Amino acid sequence: MLFNRYRRGLFIASFLAAPVILYVIYVISPNIQAFYMAMTDWRGVTATPNFIGLDNFQRVLGDSVFWKAVTHNLGLLVLLPAITIIIALFFAYLLNLGGDKGVSGIRGSTFYRVVFFFPQVLAVTIVAVLFQQVFRPDGSGMLNGPLMALGIEPVGFLSNSGIAFWSVLGVLVWQAVGFYVVLFSAGLAGIPRDVFEAAQIDGASRFTLFFRITLPLLWDTVQVAWVYLGILAMDAFAIVWVMTLQQGGPDWSTTVMAAEIYRNAFGYFRFGYASALGVVMFLFTVGFAILSLRLSRRERIEY
Amino acid sequence: MSHTPQISRRELLRGAALVPVAGALAACATPAAPPASTSSAVPVATSAANPFGVDAKKPLEVWIFDGGFGQQYATDIHQPLFKSKYAGVEIKHNSTKEITKVLQPRFAGGNPPEVIDNSGANKMDFGALAQDGQLQDLSPLLDAPSWDDPNVKVRDTIDPSVIEIGTYDGKFSVVGYVNYIHGIWYSQKVFKDNGWEIPKTWDEFLALCETIKKSGKMAPFTYAGKHPQYAYEPLLTMAAKIGGKDVLRKIDNLEDGAWKQEAMKTAAENMAEIGSKYLLQGTAGLDHVQTQTAQNKYQVAMLPCGSWLENEQKSTTPEGFDYAMFPIPDITGSDAMPYGTLHTQPGEEFMVSAKSAHPQAGMEYLRAMLSKKAAGEFSTLVKTVTVVKGASEGLTISSGVTSASAAVAAAGANTVYYRAFAWYGPLNDEAKAATGELMTGGLTPDAYLERMQKKADEIKNDSSIKKYQR
Numbered sequence: 001m002l003f004n005r006y007r008r009g010l011f012i013a014s015f016l017a018a019p020v021i022l023y024v025i026y027v028i029s030p031n032i033q034a035f036y037m038a039m040t041d042w043r044g045v046t047a048t049p050n051f052i053g054l055d056n057f058q059r060v061l062g063d064s065v066f067w068k069a070v071t072h073n074l075g076l077l078v079l080l081p082a083i084t085i086i087i088a089l090f091f092a093y094l095l096n097l098g099g100d101k102g103v104s105g106i107r108g109s110t111f112y113r114v115v116f117f118f119p120q121v122l123a124v125t126i127v128a129v130l131f132q133q134v135f136r137p138d139g140s141g142m143l144n145g146p147l148m149a150l151g152i153e154p155v156g157f158l159s160n161s162g163i164a165f166w167s168v169l170g171v172l173v174w175q176a177v178g179f180y181v182v183l184f185s186a187g188l189a190g191i192p193r194d195v196f197e198a199a200q201i202d203g204a205s206r207f208t209l210f211f212r213i214t215l216p217l218l219w220d221t222v223q224v225a226w227v228y229l230g231i232l233a234m235d236a237f238a239i240v241w242v243m244t245l246q247q248g249g250p251d252w253s254t255t256v257m258a259a260e261i262y263r264n265a266f267g268y269f270r271f272g273y274a275s276a277l278g279v280v281m282f283l284f285t286v287g288f289a290i291l292s293l294r295l296s297r298r299e300r301i302e303y
Numbered sequence: 304m305s306h307t308p309q310i311s312r313r314e315l316l317r318g319a320a321l322v323p324v325a326g327a328l329a330a331c332a333t334p335a336a337p338p339a340s341t342s343s344a345v346p347v348a349t350s351a352a353n354p355f356g357v358d359a360k361k362p363l364e365v366w367i368f369d370g371g372f373g374q375q376y377a378t379d380i381h382q383p384l385f386k387s388k389y390a391g392v393e394i395k396h397n398s399t400k401e402i403t404k405v406l407q408p409r410f411a412g413g414n415p416p417e418v419i420d421n422s423g424a425n426k427m428d429f430g431a432l433a434q435d436g437q438l439q440d441l442s443p444l445l446d447a448p449s450w451d452d453p454n455v456k457v458r459d460t461i462d463p464s465v466i467e468i469g470t471y472d473g474k475f476s477v478v479g480y481v482n483y484i485h486g487i488w489y490s491q492k493v494f495k496d497n498g499w500e501i502p503k504t505w506d507e508f509l510a511l512c513e514t515i516k517k518s519g520k521m522a523p524f525t526y527a528g529k530h531p532q533y534a535y536e537p538l539l540t541m542a543a544k545i546g547g548k549d550v551l552r553k554i555d556n557l558e559d560g561a562w563k564q565e566a567m568k569t570a571a572e573n574m575a576e577i578g579s580k581y582l583l584q585g586t587a588g589l590d591h592v593q594t595q596t597a598q599n600k601y602q603v604a605m606l607p608c609g610s611w612l613e614n615e616q617k618s619t620t621p622e623g624f625d626y627a628m629f630p631i632p633d634i635t636g637s638d639a640m641p642y643g644t645l646h647t648q649p650g651e652e653f654m655v656s657a658k659s660a661h662p663q664a665g666m667e668y669l670r671a672m673l674s675k676k677a678a679g680e681f682s683t684l685v686k687t688v689t690v691v692k693g694a695s696e697g698l699t700i701s702s703g704v705t706s707a708s709a710a711v712a713a714a715g716a717n718t719v720y721y722r723a724f725a726w727y728g729p730l731n732d733e734a735k736a737a738t739g740e741l742m743t744g745g746l747t748p749d750a751y752l753e754r755m756q757k758k759a760d761e762i763k764n765d766s767s768i769k770k771y772q773r
Contacts, residue, residue, distance in 0.1 A: 045407065045431055055766075136585075141585075144585070154584060156585075158588055159529075160587070245739075246531070249739065251737070268428060268431075268729055269427065
C-alpha cells in the first residue's frame with residue numbers, strides 16, 4: 001500500500017519536474033531578480049551594482065511622469081473595458097439575435113463577423129503604424145485630408161496633448177472589439193434558443209430580451225472579457241510606444257507605466273529604478289486582478 | 304488512507320525559496336560577476352610607430368551604427384587603413400541600428416567590444432558608461448603622434464571642441480567624428496526667385512516671415528514637430544547669442560535659476576511667437592523627414608537643422624534647390640555674441656571600451672580614423688564635415704556643406720554648444736515635451752521656463768544621478 005503510494009508519487013513527480021523547473025528558471029527567477037534589482041542602483045553596464053535598499057521606491061513617489069502614466073493606465077482601465085464590452089455586446093447581439101425573427105442575426109451577419117474580427121489579425125505594431133497615417137496632421141492624413149479639403153483646420157489627433165489620449169483609446173477599442181464580438185457570439189450560441197423563443201412568445205421587447213435574458217446569461221463571458229481588457233489596459237505599451245509622438249507624448253499625455261519602465265531602463269540606463277517601477281506596476285496589476293474577480297463575483301445561473 | 308502525506312502550498316513555497324536554484328539562476332538577468340582576469344600576457348612594448356602597444360596577434364572588434372552615414376565608410380576606408388599597418392590584427396566588423404540592444408548585455412557580461420560608434424536613437428547612455436568606468440581614457444590618443452605626421456600630436460589635428468565635449472569626469476573618453484553645424488536652412492533658388500534677403504536681425508526675420516506668409520506661395524517656417532529638440536536647438540543657441548556662452552554653461556551645470564535667465568526668457572518668447580504665427584500647418588505632428596520633404600516640395604521656406612540635412616535629403620531634393628544655411632540673426636541690438644555666432648557640436652561619437660580585451664587596438668583604430676586621408680575620404684563619401692582640421696580642403700562638396708563650412712569659418716571662436724541633454728536623459732525628454740507645448744501654445748514662455756527649472760532642480764537633487772560639470 002505505502003509502496004504503491006510512493007511509486008505513484010514518484011511517477012507524478014517525474015512528469016511534473018521538467019515543467020516546474022522550466023517555470024522556476026524562466027518565470028519565477030526573473031521575477032525575483034526584478035525585486036532584487038529594484039533595490040540596487042544598477043545602470044545596466046557594470047558587473048557589480050550597489051545595494052541601496054528602498055531608495056528607488058522613495059524616488060517613485062516623486063516621479064511626476066510616472067504618476068501621469070499611472071493615471072493614464074487607470075483611465076484606460078475604466079474606459080477601455082467599458083466601451084469595448086458595450087460595443088462588442090451590441091454587435092454580438094445584432095449578429096446573433098438582431099434579425100427580424102428574433103433568434104437569428106441581421107442580414108449579412110457572417111460577413112460582418114469577418115469584418116469585425118479583421119483588426120485582431122493585424123499585429124499591434126502594424127495597427128500603430130497604420131493609425132499614424134490615419135491621424136497624420138496634414139493633407140496626407142486619412143482623416144485630416146478630407147477635413148482640410150472642406151476648409152476645416154486639421155485636428156492634431158496625436159500632436160495635440162488634449163486629444164492624443166483619446167486617439168490612443170480609440171485605436172485600442174478599434175483593435176479589441178472584434179475579438180470580443182466573437183467571444184460573446186460564442187457565449188450567445190451556448191444559451192439555449194428556447195429561452196429566447198419563450199420570452200418572445202411572452203411578448204418581451206428586444207430591450208427586455210437583452211437586459212433580462214441575454215446579459216445575465218452571458219455574465220461569465222463578460223467577466224472574462226473584463227479581466228482580459230483590464231490586462232490590456234494595464235499594458236497598452238506597444239500602441240503607445242510605436243504610435244504616439246515622443247513615445248508617450250506629446251507632453252507625456254499618452255504615456256503608460258510600461259512605457260516609463262522601458263524609457264528608464266533603455267533610455268536613461270536606470271535599470272534599478274526601472275525595476276522598482278516594474279514592481280509598482282506588478283502590485284497595480286495584481287491588485288486589479290484580485291479586485292475585479294471579487295467585485296464581479298456573482299451567482300452562476302444554471303440552465 | 305486517512306493520513307496522506309501532503310505538502311501544503313505554503314510549505315512548497317518555503318521549500319522553493321530555500322532551494323539553492325535561486326542562487327544558481329542569478330546570472331540570467333542580473334549582472335554577472337566580472338570574469339577572472341585573463342590579461343596575464345606581457346604587454347607589447349610601445350614605440351613611435353605603435354604608440355599604444357597594439358598586439359598584432361589579438362583581434363579587434365568594431366561596431367558601427369548603421370544610420371544616416373551607413374557603414375561603408377568603416378569597411379572601405381577606415382579598416383583597410385588600419386590593416387595597412389597591422390595586417391595581423393583580425394578585424395571583426397559589425398553594424399546595427401540598435402546599439403543598446405546588442406551591446407548593453409555585452410557590457411553587463413564583462414566582454415564589451417573594442418570600438419563602438421555609439422550613435423543613433425538607441426545609443427547607450429554615455430553618462431551611465433562613464434559612471435561605471437566603461438569608457439577608456441583616450442588622453443594617450445591626444446598626445447600620440449598623428450597618423451600622418453609623427454611630429455604633430457593628434458590633439459593638434461582636431462577641433463578643440465571635440466576634447467571639451469568628449470570629456471567625462473576630467474577624462475577625454477569620447478571622439479565626436481563629425482562636426483555638426485546648426486543653422487536655419489533654406490533653398491537659395493527660392494530666395495533668389497522671390498527676391499528674399501537673408502535676415503540679419505530678428506526684426507528683419509519677422510518681416511521676412513510676414514512677407515512669405517502674405518505671398519501665399521509657401522509657409523514661412525517649420526521644424527520637426529515630432530522631435531521638439533529641433534525647436535529647442537535654435538532656442539538655446541539664441542539665448543547664448545543674447546547672453547553669452549555662460550547662459551548654456553549654467554544650464555549644463557544645473558545652476559540655480561539657470562533656465563530663468565533673462566536671455567532664456569527672450570529666446571523662449573521669440574520661439575513661441577514663431578510657433579503661434581508662422582508655422583507650416585500640421586508642423587507639430589510631422590517628423591523631420593516629412594518637414595524636410597515639405598521644404599523640398601517648396602511648401603515651406605525655412606527650417607532649423609544641422610549639416611547632415613543635405614545628405615539625409617539627397618534622394619528627394621529637386622535639381623537646382625541649392626541648400627544653404629544662415630545663422631541665428633541678431634536679437635537685441637546689444638547681443639553678447641556677434642552676428643554669425645553658431646552652434647557647432649561634434650557628433651557621431653566613437654568610444655573604446657575600457658574593459659574590452661584589446662583597448663590598445665581600439666585607440667589605434669581611432670588614430671587611423673583621425674588621419675587626413677580617412678577623414679577626407681569620409682567627407683567625400685557621406686557629404687559632411689569631420690572634426691579633422693583641413694581634411695576636406697580641396698574636395699568638391701555640395702552647396703549646403705560649402706555654406707555650412709563658410710559659416711563656421713566666419714564664426715571663428717564664436718561657437719556655442721550644450722551638453723546637459725546628453726548627460727541627463729530625463730532633462731532631455733522633459734525639454735522635448737515642454738518645448739513642443741511652447742511651440743503649439745500649450746505653455747507660456749514663463750510657464751515653460753518654470754517647468755524646465757523644476758526638472759533641472761529635480762535632477763540636481765537626485766543622488767542616484769551622477770552630475771557633470773563644465
